[in-house]
Amino acid sequence: MKRSYVIGIHQSVVQEQWVHAWEEQLGQPIRSFVRAQLIDTKEGACTVVPYATEEEEGVIYFVGRGRKNDLTTKRVRPLFATVGKRAKERNDENMYVVADSFTSSEGLDDDWIDVATEGFLLGQYTVPTYETTNNAPDYELKSFVFHGAERQGEIGRVKAEAVNWARTLVNEPPNVLTATRLVEEATQLAHKHRFELEILDREALEDIGAGALLAVNQGSVEPPYLIVLKYRVDDTWDDVIGLVGKGITYDTGGYSLKPKASMATMKGDMGGAAAVLGAMDIVGATRPNRNVIAVIATTDNMISGEAIKPDDVITSLSGKTIEILNTDAEGRLVLADAVTYAKQEGADAIVDVATLTGGVITALGYDKTGTLTNDATFYESFERAAEDEDEFVWRLPLTEADRRRIRTSDVADVNNSPGRDGHMIFGGGFVGEFVGETPWIHVDIAGTSWASNAHALGPKGGTGAIVRTLARFVERATIRPTKRNE
Ligand code: BES
Ligand code: MN
Numbered sequence: 226m227k228r229s230y231v232i233g234i235h236q237s238v239v240q241e242q243w244v245h246a247w248e249e250q251l252g253q254p255i256r257s258f259v260r261a262q263l264i265d266t267k268e269g270a271c272t273v274v275p276y277a278t279e280e281e282e283g284v285i286y287f288v289g290r291g292r293k294n295d296l297t298t299k300r301v302r303p304l305f306a307t308v309g310k311r312a313k314e315r316n317d318e319n320m321y322v323v324a325d326s327f328t329s330s331e332g333l334d335d336d337w338i339d340v341a342t343e344g345f346l347l348g349q350y351t352v353p354t355y356e357t358t359n360n361a362p363d364y365e366l367k368s369f370v371f372h373g374a375e376r377q378g379e380i381g382r383v384k385a386e387a388v389n390w391a392r393t394l395v396n397e398p399p400n401v402l403t404a405t406r407l408v409e410e411a412t413q414l415a416h417k418h419r420f421e422l423e424i425l426d427r428e429a430l431e432d433i434g435a436g437a438l439l440a441v442n443q444g445s446v447e448p449p450y451l452i453v454l455k456y457r458v459d460d461t462w463d464d465v466i467g468l469v470g471k472g473i474t475y476d477t478g479g480y481s482l483k484p485k486a487s488m489a490t491m492k493g494d495m496g497g498a499a500a501v502l503g504a505m506d507i508v509g510a511t512r513p514n515r516n517v518i519a520v521i522a523t524t525d526n527m528i529s530g531e532a533i534k535p536d537d538v539i540t541s542l543s544g545k546t547i548e549i550l551n552t553d554a555e556g557r558l559v560l561a562d563a564v565t566y567a568k569q570e571g572a573d574a575i576v577d578v579a580t581l582t583g584g585v586i587t588a589l590g591y592d593k594t595g596t597l598t599n600d601a602t603f604y605e606s607f608e609r610a611a612e613d614e615d616e617f618v619w620r621l622p623l624t625e626a627d628r629r630r631i632r633t634s635d636v637a638d639v640n641n642s643p644g645r646d647g648h649m650i651f652g653g654g655f656v657g658e659f660v661g662e663t664p665w666i667h668v669d670i671a672g673t674s675w676a677s678n679a680h681a682l683g684p685k686g687g688t689g690a691i692v693r694t695l696a697r698f699v700e701r702a703t704i705r706p707t708k709r710n711e
C-alpha cells in the first residue's frame with residue numbers, strides 16, 4: 226500500500242519531540258529540511274517530498290503551520306483543504322496524518338480532528354461535469370487516518386459530505402436539477418435517515434390553496450412541489466424548529482426579465498433548499514435532541530402565456546393577498562407559502578434560507594450572509610452557531626417603517642416589491658409578514674452560496690454555505706416564549 230503522510234511544520238519544529246521518531250520512521254532529515262528552508266512553513270503552504278523505507282514508499286505532505294502556536298481549530302480547515310485538493314490532483318488515496326505534528330499548537334481544541342477531516346474533504350470537492358473529453362483519473366479516497374489520535378474525524382466527514390452534496394445540488398444544470406429531481410433527492414435523504422416525508426404536488430397545492438407557490442410556477446412546464454421532512458426525537462412534537470428553503474431551480478425573472486448577464490448562474494437559486502437538505506443530512510446522522518421540520522418550496526420561474534405578470538393579485542396559503550409588482554421577486558412568494566405551511570405543521574420557530582436578493586450582495590459582498598430576525602434572543606444562538614462554524618453572518622435591521630412599505634398596496638394586503646432602496650430588507654421582511662409572532666430568522670445567502678472563483682475551501686460554483694451553521698444551530702437553539710407572550 227502506498228501511504229502518504231501529512232505532517233505539520235513550523236520554524237521551531239526542530240525542538241519538538243515527535244520529530245526524531247518520524248525522521249527515523251520515514252528516513253528523511255525533517256529538521257535539516259526546515260533549517261535549509263526546503264520546506265515552506267508559512268501557514269497554509271504545502272510541500273510534497275518523497276520518502277522510501279524498506280516497507281513502503283510514497284510522499285510526505287509538509288503543511289505550513291505558520292508560527293509555533295498560531296494554529297487554531299478554525300485555521301485548520303483551510304489548511305487541510307489545501308492538502309485535500311493536492312492529494313486528489315496527485316491521486317494519493319491513502320492519507321496518514323501525524324497528529325502529534327499538529328497538537329503541539331496550544332490553539333487547537335478537541336474538535337480539531339473533525340475540522341481537519343472536514344477541511345480535507347471540502348478541499349477534495351470537484352464539480353460534477355458532463356465533459357466527454359474529461360480524462361481526470363477516477364479518484365477514490367481509501368483512507369484518511371490520524372496516527373496517534375484517540376479518535377477519528379467521523380463528524381467532520383458527515384459535515385463535509387453534507388456540504389459537498391449541497392454544492393452538487395447547486396452545481397447541477399437546471400435542466401437536470403428540476404423540482405422533480407429535487408423531490409427525488411429529498412426522498413432519498415428521507416429514506417437514508419428515516420425522516421417522515423410528505424410531497425405536495427400541484428393537485429395537493431391547489432387543494433390547500435398554496436396560491437403563491439402556484440403563481441410562480443404558472444409560466445412553467447415543470448411541476449411545482451412543496452417538500453416536507455420531519456425529524457422526530459420521540460412521540461412528542463413540541464419545540465419544533467422549522468427550516469424553510471427557497472428552491473427556485475431556475476430564475477429567469479419571469480416577465481420582469483433579468484438582463485442576460487444576471488441570468489447566468491441562476492441555476493443556483495435553489496441554494497436555500499440545498500442548504501436545508503444538507504443540514505438535514507447532518508441532523509439525520511447526528512440525531513440531536515430537537516424536533517425539526519424542513520419545508521422546501523420548489524419550482525422554476527419562467528415565462529409563457531400563462532405566467533404571472535406585474536399588476537396581478539394572488540392569494541397565498543395564509544389567505545393574505547399579494548400584489549405582484551415584480552415577477553423577479555419570486556423567492557419571497559414561494560417562501561410565504563412555505564413558512565405558512567411550516568407553521569401549520571407545528572413549527573415553533575422558523576429559519577428561512579434563500580438566495581433572495583442582489584441587495585444583500587450590494588450591502589455585504591460575497592463573503593457575508595445577511596440576516597434579519599424578529600427575536601434578538603433567539604438570534605443569539607444562531608450567531609454563535611455561525612461563529613463556531615466560521616461562517617460570517619451579519620444582521621440587518623427590519624423596522625416598522627419597512628413593514629409599512631411592504632403592507633402598502635391599493636389592491637392587496639401586501640406588495641412583493643416596495644423599492645430598490647435597502648431591498649434585502651424588503652425581501653426578508655416580506656417573508657416575515659407570513660411568519661407573524663413566531664421567533665424567526667431570515668438568512669439571505671444570495672452572495673455566499675455561489676463562488677465565482679475557486680476559494681480556500683473549494684472550487685468555483687456552489688459553496689454549501691450555511692449548511693454547517695444550520696445543523697449546529699438545530700443542536701443548540703433555545704426557543705423561548707417571545708416577549709409578546711409573557
Ligand atoms: N434570485 C434572485 C436574487 C439573486 C441575485 C440571487 C443575485 C443570487 C444572485 C431573486 O429572485 C431576485 O431576482 N431578486 C431581485 C428582487 C427585486 C426584483 C426586488 C433582486 O435582488 O434584484
Ligand atoms: Mn428573482
Ligand code: ZN
Pocket residue numbers: 473476494553555556580581
Ligand atoms: Zn430568485
